[in-house]
Amino acid sequence: MKRDAKLLRTLSALAVVALVCLGLAFHAGTGTPSAWGIYDIAAICPIGAVEVALAAKTVVPPMLIAFAIGVVLVLVFGRAFCAWGCPVPLLRRIFGSGSSREAAKDGAGKRKRLFRSSKLDALDIPNSKRGGAGDSRNWVLGGALLSTAVFGFPVFCLICPVGLTFATIVALWRLFQFNEVALSLVVFPAVLVLELAVLRKWCSQFCPLGALLSLLSRLNRTFRPTTDEGACLRSSKGEPCHRCAEACPEGIDLHDPTASAPLNECTKCHACADACPMHAITFSFLPKSTKEKGASPEAKEKDRMLQ
């Protein structure tokens, strides 16, 4: 396992931006992550689709197909969008307003606080409670959907940081292409800054898209992190190594189910695999079968070598 997943994540999120720009340049109609596809086939943002269904009170076949494609992607890749596609971590890295990883750890109360505590710390919950009714992201999701149904338009879409990032790119594009000066050029970035700088723990405390992806990811079984128990210092030698748990931005501890966040919170970011000194953590497509075929003999071999 290479140890540069952080760089790869940055490049991956930049690639998403580049693809959107390619679509802009060639009038390809491919769209943005709100709905992305070629011609009639698209994958739609699941929260956008649910909002539209609630607001319009109708579901047209193309949206059903686009929603199904989006759900299948989440079932296969889990919350991978959060780590690999979402522009928010990218923006944080570029503008340095504290990484979401630090924020999440901060929230879990496992590390010293990097920033002065705010009132919003009241929203911090134990990792094991993440994704449940006490998770503030789920409240935001519920409030967004409820207000959408009441007012008849997708309320969260207006302030979605992902949508606003790409809306800003489109507005900038049109500024340079057509000299279109728009209020959007000021308002969209301002709302973004408000959300990501003031609500510093946006990803772990507020993002309803992350909340919905977590809910859908409960059915995800692929690309889950698995530990080669024979190689792991903690399980094989009993050493007090907690590097994978400390590295995890979502509060997952692969070795302590009681203190860990549920595995459906995993964004497949590979931070744990990068942190593991023994390279014991892998993200295989189907962990069980690979373990039976490959890892078990390997583990035996390692045991033999250790003896």
Next chain:
Amino acid sequence: MVEYTRRAFMGFCGAAAAFAGFGGVVKAFDGASETDLLRPPGAQDELRLLASCVKCDRCRSVCHTGVIGVAEVGDGVVRARTPKLNFHRGSCDFCGDCLRVCPTGAIGNFDPDVDKVGVAVVQKDRCLAYYQGCVECERACPFEAVELDDAGHPVVNAERCNGCGVCEEICPALVYRSFAGGARRGIVVVSPSRFAALGTTVVENESEMNAS
């Protein structure tokens, strides 16, 4: 557990109240079912568009004439990022690509012979035909909706006009005469609701065009 359930209820109520406040304010100031914005063909039901559009940018991106632009915050908070037509960038040939790529049904079916994107309106103080003679819009209209009266002035047949915008795109009025006085041209496509308020396809000047 009890503590968490109560906390969850309070938290949900807080989030719902915040969104209700935000959504309510936006709706109250900006949720009108009528708009002066020109929408892509098949997106004339404003409330359905506002309910269904996820602002994915696909229709704007796929438009091969470039007539579909993007509404901005100045057009209304709830309308920002939705598609709007700009006939200075192109005109609509009803190719149906925007309908095809729309994933949510915000853009519906459109029959150019029956439905209307808008209606073209001649503005006398800008139209060149009222100064020196010009037949550009009459010649360009693909639906034979622009005729010349006895004085050689263009007259729009509101029945035939479907708001494709070819006349506005080709109108040379502000291009040759003056750059002062804004971006309007001698013939301007207005939204169906604006046309209903005007009740005519010929107006004297800008203020009559924009009168509410």
